[in-house]
């Protein structure tokens with residue numbers, strides 16, 4: 001049985017090695033914050049972090065994960081939604097229906113780790129997640145607020 005390190009815990013999973021990580025997270029571990037949108041790496045709804053980098057879990061087979069790699073889902077991004085991205089998302093009311101937003105937040109958090117003060121162009125390049133509700137402008141604004149710590153300037 002493979003062991004996965006998810007949100008800081010070592011967890012045993014029973015799944016075929018070809019099973020995408022998304023389904024292991026959702027169906028075996030009950031971590032349903034990570035969403036299924038397209039299943040073909042296009043929409044970003046399934047974005048999680050592997051060793052801090054944004055990865056589309058719908059196309060990542062279990063067998064591609066090394067035992068030492070750390071998986072983080074939206075449930076493990078912070079305690080009490082205290083990550084600057086989550087604070088900014090709340091402050092700016094970013095979500096509409098919400099379906100794409102776990103993936104958006106995970107992608108934004110990975111971007112800020114790599115580029116703490118991204119430009120609009122860098123945000124547009126990095127944030128390739130699809131939102132059917134068209135929250136793109138608020139996503140961009142919230143990433144700038146998150147870069148300032150997550151609280152909008154008065």
Ligand code: FES
Nearest residue numbers: 037038039044058
């Ligand atoms: S569900 Fe993975 S990218 Fe769309």
Ligand code: FES
Nearest residue numbers: 097098131132133
């Ligand atoms: S908030 Fe509805 S799909 Fe993005």
